[in-house]
Amino acid sequence: xxxxxxxxxxxxxxxxxxxxxxxxxxxxxxxxxxxxxxxxxxxxxxxxxxxxxxxxxxxxxxxxxxxxxxxxxxxxxxxxxxxxxxxxxxxxxxxxxxxxxxxxxxxxxxxxxxxxxxxxxxxxxxxxxxxxxxxxxxxxxxxxxxxxxxxxxxxxxxxxxxxxxxxxxxxxxxxxxxxxxxxxx
Numbered sequence: 001x002x003x004x005x006x007x008x009x010x011x012x013x014x015x016x017x018x019x020x021x022x023x024x025x026x027x028x029x030x031x032x033x034x035x036x037x038x039x040x041x042x043x044x045x046x047x048x049x050x051x052x053x054x055x056x057x058x059x060x061x062x063x064x065x066x067x068x069x070x071x072x073x074x075x076x077x078x079x080x081x082x083x084x085x086x087x088x089x090x091x092x093x094x095x096x097x098x099x100x101x102x103x104x105x106x107x108x109x110x111x112x113x114x115x116x117x118x119x120x121x122x123x124x125x126x127x128x129x130x131x132x133x134x135x136x137x138x139x140x141x142x143x144x145x146x147x148x149x150x151x152x153x154x155x156x157x158x159x160x161x162x163x164x165x166x167x168x169x170x171x172x173x174x175x176x177x178x179x180x181x182x183x184x185x
Contacts, residue, residue, distance in 0.1 A: 040124075040181030049124045049181060050075050052106040054152075056082075058174075059101035060093040067093055074147030080130075080174040081144040091170060098132045100174060107185075121184065128179035135171040144171045 040046050056073040059066060069090050074081040080102065084090060094100075105125040113119050135141050142161060149155075 040126075040183055046126050046179060046181035047075070049106050049126045050104055051151075052124075053104040053126075055104075056080060057103040058082075058090070059103070060090065060097065062093050062096045072148060072152070074144065074149070074151045076147045078176050080176065081135075081147050081171065082174070083145065083148060083169050083171045086168065086170045094132050094172065099129070100132055101127065101129050102174065103127050124181070124183045124185075126179060126181045128176050130174045130176045130178075132172050132174050135173055138166055141166050141169075141171045144173060 040049075054072075055070045057068055057070050059068050061067070067089060071082050071084075103125065105123055107122065107124050109122045111120045111122055135144055145161060
């Protein structure tokens with residue numbers, strides 16, 4: 001099915017070879033919500049959902065094989081920060097494709113009704129896209145870890161980190177390219 005959407009052959013032009021990837025082009029365009037009354041238009045409101053969230057779900061993809069992983073995170077200045085073991089499926093995917101999708105949700109509540117098809121869910125959610133880059137500099141890793149720890153309420157001091165942990169752990173950051181918010185209350 002996806003082979004109909006994503007051409008696998010390059011198109012030859014006089015000046016260069018261009019790969020057409022309709023899905024990536026659509027991801028870069030601003031997503032338009034179908035139900036405008038549910039859209040969060042204020043960036044501050046979107047950031048409040050991120051601040052309240054305890055988990056960020058990263059959507060990764062390699063060769064049309066998606067993989068979603070829940071992660072602890074930190075957020076500052078339009079950038080998400082993560083840390084991970086250097087081995088595993090997530091790291092393999094990120095090394096092959098740095099373009100990712102992310103999702104947050106908060107205040108989720110199921111609203112029961114008499115008829116099952118009338119049930120609904122109240123929520124706030126944020127979805128966005130961006131590119132991941134790995135942080136190698138030790139001082140920058142410490143700052144990233146401070147941001148992650150702050151997300152969970154601990155005002156960390158960079159000098160308290162175990163130096164061995166920075167040799168083992170991978171820290172990466174996601175610069176946000178686009179972001180949207182939605183709520184149903």
